Amino acid sequence: MYLLPYNLMKQSIRLILLLLLFSAVFTVPSPAAPGDEQKIDSFESLASWKADTSAGVSLMTDLVPGKQGKALMLDFSFQPERASVTLTKNVSFTLPDDYAFRLYVKGQPSGNNIELKVINKDGTRCVKRWNGVTLSDNNWTALTCRKKDMQFTWGAEGIKSNPCRIEIIVSKGFEGGSGTVCLDDLTITELRDTTKKLRSTATASSQDGENTPDKAIDGSMETCWSSEASNDQWLLLDLQQGEDVGGIILYWGQAYGAEYEIQTSVDGTAWDKVYATQEGDGETDDIYFKKRFARYVKINCIKSAAAGFSIKEIRLKSAEEAIIPSASISQQPNDIENILDGDKNTIWRTPFNGGQWLKLDLQKIRRYSGLTIHWDSDYASEYDVLVSNDGDGWNRIYSVRSGDGGRDRILIKNGESRFIKIDLKRSITGQGYGIREIELRSHAETTSTQKY
Structure with a gap:
């Protein structure tokens, strides 16, 4: 048997230990x-x-x-x-x-x-x-x-x-x-080159006959996905890889969601709620939300206006269609992006009263039909809504001088601009302002004066 000299054996053992340590750390x-x-x-x-x-x-x-x-x-x-x-x-x-x-x-x-x-x-x-x-x-x-x-x-x-x-x-x-x-x-x-668009796939909790989930993304308004005739259904889109998503358009059938929510995920396991409503009115829902990186988009259909749910078509908005919010000031961690996160438990808050503002950049001139503001307890009793195409010249289209908080639904007839600005004049508490969520209604949505 050949034995290494003691000193050489010590050096060999030391080298082996160093290699093992290197492989663990590096x-x-x-x-x-x-x-x-x-x-x-x-x-x-x-x-x-x-x-x-x-x-x-x-x-x-x-x-x-x-x-x-x-x-x-x-x-x-x-x-x-x-x-x-x-x-x-x-x-x-x-x-x-x-x-x-x-x-x-x-x-x-x-x-x-x-x-x-x-x-x-x-x-x-x-x-x-x-x-x-x-x-x-x-x-x-x-x-x-x-x-x-x-x-x-x-x-x-x-x-x-x-x-x-x-x-x-x-x-x-x-x-x-x-x-x-x-x-x-x-x-x-x-990430793959997103100019080479991958074909998304759709799955669902259930289907009614031949109205399969893929009919909601086949580009035809003559077909639809329909669920079985019960509440608590879902439709899931797999984009095949992560992409920036800035909103979603839902074209409902007759069995629309009176209550539903939109969730996104990067892995199909951990989900973020980006939008929720308990007052769905069917036809077209054109929804903007804060830009999200996601591979999966899920529509959780909670309560139907009829029996089950039916969606004719779905279109996802790109990052270029997302709304970019900004503000005069934010009281951290209550950042301005909270107004578009789909969660009414988060808030944008300012530390000061008086002339504060928030601005929505639609990234290009777009048409819209209404605006909904969900206030916190420190709401604005006086404020103006202004619009602009260039961010410099502003036109006032709506004013409030005796606001009562809660939820303000504003009908904007033939609204069209790139920027929307809310000028906050006076806080009911005198200590700043708080807004939980803002929703912009697209011109494509059916809007009734009774609802606004």
Whole structure:
């Protein structure tokens, strides 16, 4: 038997241990075909992540049950005003021409900020920051961002070669604080060229005879999807890959949804509600919502106006058709984007009374027939609605001088402009304004004066 000298044996063992450590810390995801998803980390181990904190922050890490396997839990105490926790991982993968990152999170409390940094060897980096993230202790939330949604720093054109490091930062938000954040399944997906449109598919909870789900996306108003004659049905669209969606148009049959909601998802598991109504009136519903990156779009039909549900056709709006909101000021984390998130439990709020405003940019001159404002308790008792085609010259089309809050439904006859502005003159509380949701009715919708 041949035996190595003792010193040489020690060096060999040391080399083997270093190689094992290197393989654990330096992860190389396998190449993926366009549209496929690469897993950067599934958080099954703590070994590949290094944790740091800002001054005065205490932190404990642990592995907890994840979406399927395990997840990494950060248990932190945020006492200082600018408190943060940073996780760092060495990586090696190629950024495709277009891509989307996704990270699953859950925990408590809501209101803290989460940031993803992808860093190159020369210091160039791309960053995405989610402010005031709403978390749940029970349900996972998918944080998703496309390449075009990321900010590139230390290099105007961003990262050109392989990234070498990933950082995930949790920092104290305006209404956040001490608590826990669990992380699971950090992935990157290469996106196909969306000019080569893929054929979407449709499935449903049920169907009536030959009125199959695909009839809702076949381009014909002579066919339709029909469900069985009961409430609580759904229709699901699979776009085959993630895309930016800015709204949806529903062309109902006679059995329309009196109550329904629209949800989007990047993976078909974690869902975000982007629109909901309990006052559906059938025919055409032309719905705008905040731009979403999604692969799946689901229409949850809750209550029918007849027996079951029937949809003749569905058209999804592109990112170029989404509404872009802006405001004079926002009291964080109650950001202006909350007025278009389909959730009346979130609010846009200003800290001041007097001359405040919000503006809707339709991205080009469009026609519309009405506007609905869902106020919070600090509603505007006086306000004006103005429109403009260029954002400079404004025409007032509606005024309120004794508003009573709740919900204001405004009929706009032959409305047509690129910009819509709401000038807030006076708050009922004298301490600022709060709006939960704004809905814009397209000219294509059937509108009755009784409803408005």
